[in-house]
Amino acid sequence: MREHHGKDESYYPYAPPDAVVFPHTTEEVRDIVNVCRRHRVPIIPYGVGTSVEGHVLAPAGGVCIDFSHMNKVLRVSVEDMDVTVQAGVTRKQLNDEIRHTGLFFPIDPGADATLGGMSATRASGTNAVRYGTMRENVLSLTVVTADGRIIRTARRARKSAAGYDLTRLFVGSEGTLGVITEVTVRLYAIPEAISAAVCSFRDMTGAVGTVIQTLQSGIPIARSEALCATTMRAINAYNKASYKEQPTLWLEFHGTEASVVEQAELVQEVAREHGGEGFQWATKPEDRNRLWSARHQAYFASLQLRPGTRSVSTDVCVPISRLTECIAETSRDIERASMPIPLFGHVGDGNFHCVVLIRPDNAADLAEAKGFNERLVDRALAMEGTCTGEHGVGLGKIDSLKKEHGAAVHLMIAIKRAFDPDNILNPGKVVPLTP
Amino acid sequence: MREHHGKDESYYPYAPPDAVVFPHTTEEVRDIVNVCRRHRVPIIPYGVGTSVEGHVLAPAGGVCIDFSHMNKVLRVSVEDMDVTVQAGVTRKQLNDEIRHTGLFFPIDPGADATLGGMSATRASGTNAVRYGTMRENVLSLTVVTADGRIIRTARRARKSAAGYDLTRLFVGSEGTLGVITEVTVRLYAIPEAISAAVCSFRDMTGAVGTVIQTLQSGIPIARSEALCATTMRAINAYNKASYKEQPTLWLEFHGTEASVVEQAELVQEVAREHGGEGFQWATKPEDRNRLWSARHQAYFASLQLRPGTRSVSTDVCVPISRLTECIAETSRDIERASMPIPLFGHVGDGNFHCVVLIRPDNAADLAEAKGFNERLVDRALAMEGTCTGEHGVGLGKIDSLKKEHGAAVHLMIAIKRAFDPDNILNPGKVVPLTP
Numbered sequence: 001m002r003e004h005h006g007k008d009e010s011y012y013p014y015a016p017p018d019a020v021v022f023p024h025t026t027e028e029v030r031d032i033v034n035v036c037r038r039h040r041v042p043i044i045p046y047g048v049g050t051s052v053e054g055h056v057l058a059p060a061g062g063v064c065i066d067f068s069h070m071n072k073v074l075r076v077s078v079e080d081m082d083v084t085v086q087a088g089v090t091r092k093q094l095n096d097e098i099r100h101t102g103l104f105f106p107i108d109p110g111a112d113a114t115l116g117g118m119s120a121t122r123a124s125g126t127n128a129v130r131y132g133t134m135r136e137n138v139l140s141l142t143v144v145t146a147d148g149r150i151i152r153t154a155r156r157a158r159k160s161a162a163g164y165d166l167t168r169l170f171v172g173s174e175g176t177l178g179v180i181t182e183v184t185v186r187l188y189a190i191p192e193a194i195s196a197a198v199c200s201f202r203d204m205t206g207a208v209g210t211v212i213q214t215l216q217s218g219i220p221i222a223r224s225e226a227l228c229a230t231t232m233r234a235i236n237a238y239n240k241a242s243y244k245e246q247p248t249l250w251l252e253f254h255g256t257e258a259s260v261v262e263q264a265e266l267v268q269e270v271a272r273e274h275g276g277e278g279f280q281w282a283t284k285p286e287d288r289n290r291l292w293s294a295r296h297q298a299y300f301a302s303l304q305l306r307p308g309t310r311s312v313s314t315d316v317c318v319p320i321s322r323l324t325e326c327i328a329e330t331s332r333d334i335e336r337a338s339m340p341i342p343l344f345g346h347v348g349d350g351n352f353h354c355v356v357l358i359r360p361d362n363a364a365d366l367a368e369a370k371g372f373n374e375r376l377v378d379r380a381l382a383m384e385g386t387c388t389g390e391h392g393v394g395l396g397k398i399d400s401l402k403k404e405h406g407a408a409v410h411l412m413i414a415i416k417r418a419f420d421p422d423n424i425l426n427p428g429k430v431v432p433l434t435p
Numbered sequence: 436m437r438e439h440h441g442k443d444e445s446y447y448p449y450a451p452p453d454a455v456v457f458p459h460t461t462e463e464v465r466d467i468v469n470v471c472r473r474h475r476v477p478i479i480p481y482g483v484g485t486s487v488e489g490h491v492l493a494p495a496g497g498v499c500i501d502f503s504h505m506n507k508v509l510r511v512s513v514e515d516m517d518v519t520v521q522a523g524v525t526r527k528q529l530n531d532e533i534r535h536t537g538l539f540f541p542i543d544p545g546a547d548a549t550l551g552g553m554s555a556t557r558a559s560g561t562n563a564v565r566y567g568t569m570r571e572n573v574l575s576l577t578v579v580t581a582d583g584r585i586i587r588t589a590r591r592a593r594k595s596a597a598g599y600d601l602t603r604l605f606v607g608s609e610g611t612l613g614v615i616t617e618v619t620v621r622l623y624a625i626p627e628a629i630s631a632a633v634c635s636f637r638d639m640t641g642a643v644g645t646v647i648q649t650l651q652s653g654i655p656i657a658r659s660e661a662l663c664a665t666t667m668r669a670i671n672a673y674n675k676a677s678y679k680e681q682p683t684l685w686l687e688f689h690g691t692e693a694s695v696v697e698q699a700e701l702v703q704e705v706a707r708e709h710g711g712e713g714f715q716w717a718t719k720p721e722d723r724n725r726l727w728s729a730r731h732q733a734y735f736a737s738l739q740l741r742p743g744t745r746s747v748s749t750d751v752c753v754p755i756s757r758l759t760e761c762i763a764e765t766s767r768d769i770e771r772a773s774m775p776i777p778l779f780g781h782v783g784d785g786n787f788h789c790v791v792l793i794r795p796d797n798a799a800d801l802a803e804a805k806g807f808n809e810r811l812v813d814r815a816l817a818m819e820g821t822c823t824g825e826h827g828v829g830l831g832k833i834d835s836l837k838k839e840h841g842a843a844v845h846l847m848i849a850i851k852r853a854f855d856p857d858n859i860l861n862p863g864k865v866v867p868l869t870p
Contacts, residue, residue, distance in 0.1 A: 079647055079754075079756035081650070122594075122595075122596040122600075128594060133594050135600065136571055149845070151841070152840075152841075152843065155816070155839065156754045157784075157785055157786075157815075158754075158784045158785055158786075159570070159752055159784050159825065160821035161557040161558075161607055161821075161826060161828070162821045162822055162835070162840070163607070163840060163847050163865055164850055164866075165557075165604060165607055166840075166843055166846055166847070168604070169603070169604055171600065189650075191653060216513070216514070216516065218623070218625075218626060218627065220655070256694075256697055256701075258693060259691075259693070262694065317592040318592055319517070319591045319592060319593075320514060321514035321515045350592055351594065384590045384591040384592070385592045386590050386594075386596075387597055388595065389592065390596050391596060393596070393597060401597055404597050404598075405597070405601075406586070408588060408601055414854065417853070418849040418853040419849065430599075
């Protein structure tokens with residue numbers, strides 16, 4: 001039990017908590033927080049452990065709050081197009097339970113993460129270019145604060161100007177400001193028509209240029225993922241598939257039958273101008289799922305390029321005008337690396353990942369990966385980008401956070417101290433309390 | 436000068452600052468903040484004074500920072516679809532200056548407010564149902580903090596998971612946490628086609644039902660405004676127009692030529708099912724402008740229903756499933772009132788306003804208006820709504836804020852104290868520091 005909760009998808013060393021608790025209600029979470037506060041014991045919220053920056057590790061020990069028993073969909077409103085769930089509900093579970101309503105929850109970080117974890121890390125994924133991230137889609141949170149209060153951050157109204165935006169403050173706070181126990185999120189109508197496509201390019205410039213021009217012409221593209229040639233090689237090997245091993249764009253369009261056809265035609269034209277070729281289309285659900293499952297396997301397929309390895313995942317996000325340049329410079333850095341480094345990402349957002357494959361317990365590999373990531377972060381920051389588009393800070397990006405925010409980090413520290421004076425909430429994560 | 440800065444669009448008594456300063460740069464604002472802090476003097480940021488809850492009044496005196504000389508568009512990026520402006524740039528000025536790019540800034544609170552003021556109050560307006568509010572559209576802010584630091588709340592990347600969301604914390608903070616000096620916002624492609632329509636209904640239920648069903652079917656309606664019969668009467672008198680004096684829906688669709696036609700047909704069908712009749716369409720810019728100018732004049736037209744009056748504007752926002760009920764109960768309250776109270780609003784968001792027309796210096800009128808608003812706020816809160824959808828808290832809604840947020844108000848107070856320990860930033864607004 002403790003072993004299971006002492007690791008995540010990151011490369012950080014195993015760091016188990018002293019105890020794991022399984023509450024069923026917000027009130028039980030409050031009681032746990034009250035006990036921990038009295039004894040100055042760290043509290044680490046835990047969803048399903050798919051984070052990649054060490055968020056759920058317990059380097060200072062403490063009590064892990066596992067939300068697997070808080071897995072109820074509490075209410076759904078078709079008219080309001082929103083739903084309230086306990087923090088342990090996963091996104092696939094949610095979509096299964098609400099399918100009969102004709103609505104769906106679009107945020108898709110790949111892993112079947114919990115809504116609590118996705119809120120805490122400000123998750124996004126392939127649909128963000130159309131539907132936004134958790135930042136745009138959480139309407140309200142129920143939170144247990146360090147002093148044992150149960151608060152709701154907002155009502156269910158779609159918008160509000162009533163005071164400071166506590167919802168957005170807790171979204172992305174990674175368990176360091178309070179423990180999220182319930183989440184209310186927006187839902188969307190399942191589109192009447194969905195069309196997906198794959199298209200290859202001679203270079204990443206063509207793929208990225210296609211997406212930029214599409215967005216500028218106001219076409220409401222729903223997904224736009226670019227994968228490098230190395231990633232395509234990994235996918236072919238993993239799936240016994242035969243995609244061209246060239247930079248490739250995965251696209252999806254949502255709308256009415258007529259508007260999807262129109263969008264698809266316009267984008268096909270834009271892609272051709274940028275050297276796109278070999279369009280494969282899929283409209284039936286089973287065909288689309290097959291197409292997207294290849295994209296979703298990019299991460300695990302990548303790991304197989306160097307069997308037995310773990311990964312250091314980078315996560316920069318830059319203004320889209322700098323994306324081609326950022327990917328080009330990063331690709332030159334990849335060519336100099338001693339290991340394969342697949343590159344792929346959510347180009348409509350300016351966000352991409354490099355999966356640096358390192359051998360476990362190999363100090364040289366780890367040092368090389370860290371150097372690669374540090375250069376990449378510096379490159380992104382110089383381009384007005386961010387060190388993390390969707391993975392969060394956790395243990396791993398605190399120094400990058402300081403570089404990125406400069407003097408503004410003092411405000412984050414001030415908030416942390418005001419909300420958690422004893423530093424019991426996921427200590428050691430996000431904010432650099434010790435400079 | 437001081438007189439001009441001692442009032443806004445609200446009914447609150449005249450409260451001038453002790454001095455008004457006109458900085459040109461963020462550094463000058465910092466110098467002003469440093470002087471004020473040393474002398475413990477209140478600081479009140481001022482855009483163009485169109486707020487309606489006393490945000491810019493100076494009941495404790497102090498220095499008003501007028502942003503009219505910080506009115507430069509600093510940079511615009513067509514590829515990134517974003518722009519950075521000084522806080523004193525107004526939304527119409529911005530759209531004029533970027534028209535050549537093919538992009539536009541959609542947020543439209545009616546008044547030609549400044550981007551700084553709109554950020555500070557988390558403004559929205561008619562386009563929010565499609566494009567979101569300032570919450571969704573501010574990418575980054577430059578802020579002078581109470582201790583005289585100049586910070587940027589975020590880089591220009593479209594999304595980020597790098598630490599606490601300072602941008603969203605300052606959006607809607609109404610000058611109480613820092614002074615906003617520069618604003619970076621998202622832009623959108625000017626739609627290829629725009630179509631606007633007006634349609635009347637026997638009752639508000641039909642108008643609201645049309646909007647709900649349209650949203651549920653995933654039609655990306657761009658604007659959906661409902662106006663009551665009294666408001667229509669006011670508009671007819673003000674404009675010498677001849678609209679039916681019945682509940683009326685104003686609609687707008689954005690997209691490609693084909694998708695706008697498709698959307699319009701679908702909505703027309705939905706409206707007919709709900710008793711909608713007498714559709715008037717406008718697609719040419721001059722016709723659309725004429726149609727919308729009538730809607731935008733609703734507020735000033737309403738004032739003429741009782742000449743010489745000032746208004747108390749209500750601003751509740753409820754989950755859309757409760758909107759029909761909330762409007763029906765409010766309409767019964769309006770029937771009992773001694774003055775005309777037009778009702779209209781952004782029904783796609785669940786937000787509507789009542790303009791309670793009170794005679795200046797008439798205590799009975801003011802008491803009646805306050806009672807009406809208090810009942811309305813209580814009704815909205817009981818329906819999981821908010822006391823203010825877009826106007827903000829200012830001086831007027833602090834008690835409502837406490838009702839709405841309960842224990843969470845303590846977190847707002849903790850943030851205020853951490854950011855502004857001497858309470859020099861727009862004191863007396865938003866947070867109840869004295870219980």
